[in-house]
Amino acid sequence: MTISQILFIVMSLVVLGGGVMVVAARNLFHAALFLILSFFGVTGLYLLLDASFFAAAQFLVYIGAISILVIFAVMLTRGAMAAQPANSQWPAALVVSAILFAIIAVIVGPIAVTIGERQFGDVSWPSVVEGQPVPAVPDDILVRLGQSFVDFNQYAALFLLAAVLILVAMVGAIWVARDRTPREVIEERAELAEESQDMAPPQHQLPVKNAEAVEAPTAGH
């Protein structure tokens, strides 16, 4: 066993153990912490893959940022912490996941399986010849990545699309999450009511919360 193999196994156990606890933990905050543990293990796997920039980015983006977001969301929806972690379909979900894993494992794994006429598994990946070392990563890989980000023949479109995605996510998330003033709530509901009246004969007024607490728009509708 080489040191790399030992490290890989340790990291994988961290990743998978963390992942299992994420889906099994009763307490959502603990689930979020195990999620962070799992992310940390993935950082280690990236280092084994010589993708140091991505390891640091994983640390910064997932552990430093996304997990904060998840923990905040857990706190903001705290009253809803379920007593039961899983819904009624969990046995079926378990079976589906296990079958999917078995299929992928057969396809990518080292064991050849023959089903009917066709043989699956034991793929000899094209450039990874048995017994030969994997080619080294060029030293200037980050420079190449930076070049490809701004090269229109490569990923410049993707790069700009990422910015657009960030813009859209910002707009959408702020629109959805922000606190509305009572007046805005009333206006939105009135619009909704109008729309539903257009579609169907009116049955009843939509309930308006806190209507008496503010000045409702009296005229205009």
Add this chain to the structure above:
Amino acid sequence: MLNGIPLYWFLLVSAALFCIGLYGVLARKNAVAILMGVELMLNAVNINLLAFWRYMAPGSTAGLAFAAFIFVVAAAEAAIGLALMISVYRNMRSVDPDKLDTMKL
């Protein structure tokens, strides 16, 4: 750093992580936990991308560029998804997807 680690080790770990995430998405009773499952699945995808990059084409930047893009997608997904959950919670006092069947505000 890859002494004696074959490619399929990484692929198996990634597949296992993906399936764990899938189980979380299918079976959890809390929408925030479901989003955690999605994050696990995105991580599995990234492991796959980087593993294939490292073993098959370490000189090319395709795998890296898409892995970087996945980071952005994951962040955007988390931001919007969790914002939706918070909004739903504010209106319904619950984030159990089984109870969110009214399609009304």
Add this chain to the structure above:
Amino acid sequence: MRTDFAFIGVMLVTAFLLMGVAVFAASLLRPKKPSPAKLETYECGMETVGDAWVQFRVQYYIFALIFVLFDVGGVLLFPFAVAFNVVPIYAVLVVILFLGTLMMALLYAWRKGALQWD
């Protein structure tokens, strides 16, 4: 490069163990006389009321999400910054476009009052 990352790993383990040893040594040295009053949650001397279940404002989340999105945007700029000397001049325009889009996102948040803490 590899030994460098190995050193970081060793440093991580060493620092963690050192801090753990400090806490452990302190636990051997210090007195330990717990009493129910001592173990109560601190609330400025008052009787503790309820759990720490406070309803948080959604503003915390909005600031966190703006931060997350800018964070990933910033990360994408790093490979470009390293490659700056070898990219052609029009690449700067691409990055300006990228930054401009990010600024539009910031401007939207600003106009919606999401940057206002009150």
Add this chain to the structure above:
Amino acid sequence: MSVIDTINNLIKIVGDAVADLVVGILGAGQIADLVIMGLGALVLCTAVALTFMGMTWAERKVVARIQNRVGPNQAGPFGLLQPIADGIKMFTKEDTTPASADRWVYNAAPLIIATFALLTFSVLPFAPGVVGANINIGVFFVIAVGSASTVAILMAGWGSNNKYSLLGAFRTVAQLVGYEVPMLLNVIPVIVLSGSMSLVDIVQRQTLADGNPGIPFIVYLPLSALAFFIAGVAETGRSPFDLLEAESEIVAGFHVEYSGMKFALFMLGEYVNTLAVSIVFVILFLGGYAGPILPSYIWLLIKTALVFFVFMWLRGTLPRVRVDQLMALNWKVMVPLSVVNIIAVLILAKVFVTSPGLQSANGGILVAPEAQALILFVANIVILLSGLSIMARRARVLRLAEEAQIESRRAANRATASNFIGGAPAK
């Protein structure tokens, strides 16, 4: 080798001697490498921890002098033994864990915060050739590892199961996490100029070929340096951005339940982070360990002490900022200014190049490094001043609007009052 060379390379020579000794005992191999690395890490951690003790003493002394006090003066000469007395106290103080705490989370939080604070030092260069790990993503690594503390703060807040802790942790994270963005953004111009993320390369870029210090990046990028410094102060949660321990509002913030050694670890994390930010600032903007005559590690020490003195100075003089000011400063001032600054630096650095090779490859105008520095300096200052003037005008408009509002309300009050007097029905 001359005496001066020996003194200059003292750390490296001692380190090499120890490494040779270990190899001599164990024989060359992976185990010897591991032992050497472990020894190095142990020495580094201990040195940083000792510096932490010195920093607490220096800070108390300096802040006291600034505020016309004496500071610690009982334990030893000039109170020099005060940190040791503190250490003894921390070790022997009873350490209570609240009964309702989430034990694992509660106990892990200080360990995580201290560990990741120490981890930063593994990539910082202290002298030529004296660096734990010279990785190609140095700056990025420092910022990434620095972001781990937010998770630990949330863990501490949750684990204590205390309203103050949780609220304090939330406020801290929501407010201070944003300052990571200007930190990230203001590192980018430095990387653009030096063409590398490795901290060693960045120092080398600010050193002339003969080893003398060249033009430090603070001359090229004064605005970036200023923004990075402010962001660094905020990231470490120090005054005037110390809202996380605003005693008057949320007791002691997220670590209110901690005592004894665990509390000491939080303090260690804070001071070690401050030290790390100071050293990173020196490396990025002040030319790192480069300097004439004196040995390089002494130069690093001097420059770091200077930066840390400014930290202490701020703590001694400035009042704490308000929450909304903190957020506005970050998102409405620093982030937009940083982005404008990045754009300006990108354009100018592409148009005015310093090496003929770059000119033949990408075009542009060939200038001397001094001229490039001057151009960037002027651009930075112009952006800073125009940003400040826009802010000042905006603040004035807001103030006038507020005054007009108050005035109109007052007029309305007067009107109702006179109505009341005139038309009030008699009892």
